[in-house]
Amino acid sequence: QVQLVESGGGLVQAGGSLRLSCAASGRIFSINTMGWYRQAPGKQRELVASTTRGGSTNYADSVKGRFTISRDNAKNAVYLQMNSLKPEDTAVYYCNADITYYSNNYHRSVNDYWGPGTQVTVSS
Numbered sequence: 051q052v053q054l055v056e057s058g059g060g061l062v063q064a065g066g067s068l069r070l071s072c073a074a075s076g077r078i079f080s081i082n083t084m085g086w087y088r089q090a091p092g093k094q095r096e097l098v099a100s101t102t103r104g105g106s107t108n109y110a111d112s113v114k115g116r117f118t119i120s121r122d123n124a125k126n127a128v129y130l131q132m133n134s135l136k137p138e139d140t141a142v143y144y145c146n147a148d149i150t151y152y153s154n155n156y157h158r159s160v161n162d163y164w165g166p167g168t169q170v171t172v173s174s
Contacts, residue, residue, distance in 0.1 A: 051152070052076035052163050056145045059168030062135055066172070070130040072145030072165055077152040082160075084121055084128040084148075088141035088170075095144070099130060113139075135172045142167040 058070040074081060085100030099109045099119035107119055118131040128145060145165035153159040 052078060052149050052161070054145045054147060054163050054165035056143065056165045056168040059143060059170045061171045061173065063173050064136055066135050067131070067133045068135065068170060070132065070143055070145075070168060070170075072128045072147075074126040074147055074149065074163070078126060079150040079152055079158050081123070081126055082148040082150065085146045086119065086128070086130045087144045087146055088139075089144070089167075090138075090141040093141075098143070100146075101128065132170070135170075137172045137174050139170060140172050141170060143170050 052074060053076055054072055054074050056070060056072045058068060060068060062068055083100055083102050086098040087095050088098050089095040097110055098113055099117055101107045101119045101121050109117060116134045121128045144167045147163050149163055150158050150160050
């Protein structure tokens with residue numbers, strides 16, 4: 051009943067910038083925590099940044115000072131501004147959201163959703 055779609059990935063040189071976007075659609079009542087994860091080849095998926103509905107943020111140590119997460123609750127969207135990109139940032143980036151949705155006309159349920167991912171490649 052809910053879908054997340056990422057956009058904004060691409061190829062950039064080291065030191066460059068990219069802005070990732072993620073929009074949720076479906077029978078949404080509210081979106082709680084939203085976040086970005088990434089997975090590089092041969093590595094485990096890791097948390098990059100997260101944000102609560104009220105705007106509190108959390109970042110991985112490796113991206114602090116370079117990445118900024120933000121959200122637009124009216125648009126059910128979350129963004130990741132990535133500056134000063136490094137080759138080690140190369141990965142597939144996934145949008146994640148904890149969403150309360152309408153399971154029917156009278157009831158609501160909570161679930162954790164993932165987008166299909168968007169590729170970010172940073173060259174030396």
